[in-house]
Amino acid sequence: MxxxxxxxxxxxxxxxxxxxxxxxxxxxxxxxxxxxxxxxVWVESKKLWHIVGPSIFFRIASNSMNIVTQVFAGHLGNLELASISIANNVIVGFNFGLLLGMASALETLCGQAFGAKNYHLLGIYMQRSWIVLFFCCFLLLPLYIFASPVLKLLGQPDDVAEQSGLVALWFIPLHFSFAFQFPLQRFLQSQLKTSVLVWVSLLALVVHVFVSWLFIYQLHFGVVGAAIALDVSWWVLVFGMLCYTICGRCGETWTGLSIQAFSGLCEFLKLSAASGVMLCLENWYYRILILMTGFSNDTKVAVDALSVCMSINGWEMMFALAFFAGTGVRVANELGAGNGKAAKFATKVSVVQSTIVGVAVGSGWQTWVAYINVGCYYLIGLPVGIILGWIFHLGVEGIWGGMIFGGTALQTIVLAMITVHCNWEKEAEKATMHVQKWSSPSPNSQPSIKH
Incomplete structure (x- = not known):
């Protein structure tokens, strides 16, 4: 049994x-x-943070220079702080957003060219960006020259408008530095040469603190000295990155000045303009909020309060912008190499780690994002801010709430939904065709001029 x-x-x-x-x-x-x-995930995270880490430091250091300027101006008086805030955040900020957005086209072009191993194109793309942005800087000069009458027309008090207009004139050298600094930064990021950004930005920040102290407290240049200090510091960023680039540290991607940079400028301008509209619509939204506070009873205090809030928020935004750049480079690199699945995986890792999508730049979706920004910020965020600020009498708090919940949060949700439903294999095919198109030699091209 x-x-x-x-x-x-x-x-x-x-x-x-x-x-x-x-x-x-x-x-x-x-x-x-x-x-x-x-x-x-570990391998992709290392690749992402190789870009994001130095980018965070670079952006925080650059933003800190603006905040240091506001701190020094605040010791001069409320009028001086308000004039620096309006000149820097509104006049310079309007142009900053457009030029920064136009330079973001390089994250698409340089990132995809680097992924496709067409290294020589990176230097040519950067030079084309220099030409386009420098030309745009001249077109934008009237905003600096006629800043005072424009601000008065927008309802700002006479004393604030006059002082802001004076500061804006002294910010013209800063304005032209954008044409070279933004392309250089994206040129280096796209080929993963990010450590230089840390050292250059650290040097610029130290120089800025010293020069601000010298011009304001020792030479008694007042608010003009604060503006000159910011000019000097931003040009330190330009010359630092430029020296690194042309002194042999980018041998494969920088082969000297090239006549090819002048070919294909029309198509390059179209892509740059689409990138500029995408970012400047978001950037201008914040500048409009500062102008809106100028209609309050105590203009100087209201502008100063919102400027301080935006400065603090700006530090936080540096993390988001660094992920924006890092994700854009990683997606562009993989799409340029024809790896649609790898681009999708890079997107997932970045979104999980940052909860912010920068994916649209790497894929070249600039035009679509421009429409999304118009809808989220101007059709929803701005009216919500006006309603909360004036109808419900919440003042600066209402304007700030409309900006965060009506604009930024909604934009993030919409972009996330688009990214999830994207056909990444198709995007990889488009990127390959894009690189092949732009790498085709021009019939009028000539050998580069090497240094």
């Missing part, structure tokens, strides 16, 4: 053995897949 029961147990064990083996095999396979996923 015992032997029969034992025999039945053995037969039952043999019957279930294939199932147990299958389950064990499935478990091993799942563990291997999980291990492979962890390894891929």
């Amino acid at each position: 015992g032997s029969a029961a034992k025999k039945d147990d053995e037969e039952e064990a043999l019957h279930h053995q294939p199932l147990l083996v299958a389950r064990k095999g499935l478990q091993v396979e799942e563990e291997e897949n999980l291990g492979d996923l962890k390894r891929r």
Whole structure:
């Protein structure tokens, strides 16, 4: 009886053995897949943070120079702080957003060219960007020259408008530095040469603190000294990155000045303009909010309060902008190499780690994002801010609430939904065709002029 029961147990064990083996095999396979996923996430995270980490430091240091200027101006008086805030955040800020957005076209072009191993194109793209942005700087000069009458026309008090107009004139050298600094930064980021950004920005910040102290407290130049200090510091950024680029540290991507930079400028201008509209619509939204506070009862205090809030928020935004740049470069690199799945995986890792999408730049979706920015910020965010600020009498708090919840949050949700439903293989095919098109030599091209 015992032997029969034992025999039945053995037969039952043999019957279930294939199932147990299958389950064990499935478990091993799942563990291997999980291990492979962890390894891929780790590798992608290292690639992402190789860009994001230095980018965060660079942006925080650059933004800190603006804040240091506001701190020094605040010690001069409320009028001086208000004039620096309006000149820097409104006049310079309007142009900053447009030029920064136009330079973002390089994140698409340089990132995809680097992924496709067409290294020589990066230097040509950067030179084209220099030409386009420098030309735009001249077109934007009237905003600086006629800043005072424009601000008065927008309802700002005469003393604030006059002082802001004076500061705006002294910010013209800063304005022209954007034409070279923005393309240089994206040129270096796209080829993962990010450590130089840390050292250059640190040097510029130290120089800025010293020069601000010298011009304001020792030479007594007042608010003009604060503006000159900011001019000097931003040009330190330009010359630092330029020296690194042309002194042999970018041998494959910088082959000297090239006549090819003047070919294809029309198409380059179209892509740059689309990028500029995408970012400046978001950037201008914040500048409009500062102008709106000028209609309050105590203009100087209201502008000063909102400027301080935006400065603090600006530090936080530096993290988001760094992920924006890092994700754009990673997506562009993979799309340029024809790896649609890798681009999608890079997007997932970045979104999980940052909760912010910068993906649209790497893929070249600038035009679509411009429409989204108009809808979220101007059709929803701005009216909500006006309603909360004036109808519900919440003042600066209402304007700030409309900006955050009506504009920024909604834009993030919409972009996230678009990214999730994107066909990444199709985007990789488009990127490959894009690189091939732009890498085609011009019939009028000539050899580059090397240094």
